[in-house]
Amino acid sequence: MNLMRSEILGLDKILKGGFPRPSAILIAGPAGSGKTTIAMQSVFTASEKKEVCMYVTSLNEPIAMVNNFMSKLSFYNISLLSTGNMNYIPIGTETLDKGIYSFMWNLEESIEKIKPDRIVIDPITAIGSTLDKEAKRRFYYDLFLRMKKWDALVIATGEFTKEELMTSDLSHVSDGVIYLSDDEVNKRRVRHLEILKLRGQGYRTGKHPFTITDEGVILHKQELPEPDMPYSTNRVSTGVAGLDTMTEGGVFEGSTMLISGSCGAGKTTIGTQFIAEGGSSGEKGMIVSFVESDKQTVNNARSIGHDISGHIASGLVRVLYTNPSDLEAGEHAIKLRSMIKEMDIKRIFVDDIHVFNDLMTPFDAKDHIKLLADIFRSNGITAMFAQRTDVNETMQDINDYGMDSSVLLSLREEEAKTGKTISVLKMRGSAHDTGIRQFEVRSSGVDIILPSSQ
Structure with missing residues (x-):
């Protein structure tokens, strides 16, 4: 035909x-x-x-x-x-x-x-x-x-x-x-x-x-080229030492990771550290935010010991903030695709994909999130996505949208304070820590408490 x-x-x-x-x-x-x-x-x-x-x-x-x-x-x-x-x-x-x-x-x-x-x-x-x-x-x-x-x-x-x-x-x-x-x-x-x-x-x-x-x-569904490189076995640091240990050395280059958790669980902190780590290594990164403005992103990064303003000034990091009330998902994806090619982005953090569920039908939202993941993979970009969940959601409730790896952050009450835990639910092509580990957010960033043997 x-x-x-x-x-x-x-x-x-x-x-x-x-x-x-x-x-x-x-x-x-x-x-x-x-x-x-x-x-x-x-x-x-x-x-x-x-x-x-x-x-x-x-x-x-x-x-x-x-x-x-x-x-x-x-x-x-x-x-x-x-x-x-x-x-x-x-x-x-x-x-x-x-x-x-x-x-x-x-x-x-x-x-x-x-x-x-x-x-x-x-x-x-x-x-x-x-x-x-x-x-x-x-x-x-x-x-x-x-x-x-x-x-x-x-x-x-x-x-x-x-x-x-x-x-x-x-x-x-x-x-x-x-x-x-x-x-x-x-x-x-x-x-x-x-x-x-x-x-x-x-x-x-x-x-x-x-x-x-x-x-x-x-x-919104576009023809995407196959990645120029074969599936990489090179590891990329997440910027969080404990998470690198839990994932046997970091995530694979060009892969996608979903960070799920309720409000205040630490998703944005981990994603910001991931981008800051890349900037410190000379890799260009982008924070795509629907949650915090450019200024808020810089201030919050500084509060956990990562001053990304220098990386922004040098062109190593770009913050793209869009108010959800102004978001047109299709146009945003087109703009994003153009920017990552123009800037030769190597790392990207999207915060928070839950916004698409507010704008679209569940079917269209799922397709759009998968589209973004495919855009990043086809350009050899290592990506993290934050996903807001309800406090009571468990690992069985998480939709990972076909991401290469998935991490769940949870909050729980501990006497007079709220405790935080992290677990790696999935990591395609790699062994990983299957335990539920406690962590704290300090002035230096996320500190995961691991067994002494690790």
């Missing part, structure tokens, strides 16, 4: 390779859901790569108006219209007034002349809108039958609710149907893309969150 890339970042992973050629794909959804942006992004990005593309609009909009709406998007390059690779075909009312079959003949005449690889018709629902139900059905069946002979990827857009789409003639005659929605999740609006149909090809089911940025539509 000949597959064509969608040219939408992350969509080909969901499509398991791309769209079949030839095929007719319907992108449906309510007004403002991103249909035109996806269609435009697909043809303009493809034309940059020397594909011959056609953009057919039935709204009779002059190119100057389209340019005004789309010019802020980085993929939109109006100069492509002069190369012959990008062809803008407005269908005026005078053409439609002559009859819808006049439109079809004019369109096929243009296709025969241009011989495009990729065609967008935006929106297809405006064509034939004046026809009665039976005449419209015959027209759509005839049009989509002709599309099969164009030897191109045809992307058509249409404004539908999901209920309307289920009974639409267009959904029946299309080879593939993609539905875009704007859903409320935890009192926030989240955009989702769902593939309802893709004839002759497998795809990933379910609703997939996406973001519209200046770069266009970006699916």
Whole structure:
């Protein structure tokens, strides 16, 4: 099967390779859901790569108006219209007034002349809108039958609710149907893309969150390169001597570790020591915080004997704070991915991933956390993630999100004070201490009390 890339970042992973050629794909959804942006992004990005593309609009909009709406998007390059690779075909009312079959003949005449690889018709629902139900059905069946002979990827857009789409003639005659929605999740609006149909090809089911940025539509699930290096057996110090002992010498380079515990258990302290240790060794690190501002992070590090302000000034450490109320998870991941490549980050600490459960459905939150872990692994970064848990949660309650290692911090009452314990629940590919050890947070950082034999 000949597959064509969608040219939408992350969509080909969901499509398991791309769209079949030839095929007719319907992108449906309510007004403002991103249909035109996806269609435009697909043809303009493809034309940059020397594909011959056609953009057919039935709204009779002059190119100057389209340019005004789309010019802020980085993929939109109006100069492509002069190369012959990008062809803008407005269908005026005078053409439609002559009859819808006049439109079809004019369109096929243009296709025969241009011989495009990729065609967008935006929106297809405006064509034939004046026809009665039976005449419209015959027209759509005839049009989509002709599309099969164009030897191109045809992307058509249409404004539908999901209920309307289920009974639409267009959904029946299309080879593939993609539905875009704007859903409320935890009192926030989240955009989702769902593939309802893709004839002759497998795809990933379910609703997939996406973001519209200046770069266009970006699916949160992205294609990630394999790590450049094989799985490393080199050890990286956690910055906590006792934890290094419990893990037989530290975590593996390029691996991920989850630190779970309730508020005040010491998660941020361990993560900060991990980054400070890297800075002292000349490794670039980043603290990604949704809990403490840049200034708070520096002050708290200083209180446990680690002045990271010098590392920040020298460029060895970067603190990226985002207020949870301002967080757009998809955009944040895109920004983070760009920053770690630009700065050549070797260590990263994310504090606290529980914020994603407040912003997303449990399924989307789990996927997003795994996405971040995959981004770090694919870039050879050693990562720690903090996860806030309830006081009464036990090791059986912890979701480790497929991390390479998992550590649980617990609080317990001891006479007139609160005691703290640490245990290593999991460490992939390595032996580790299976005991529950007490620890204290001192002015010099975390001090784990180990048996004298260790």
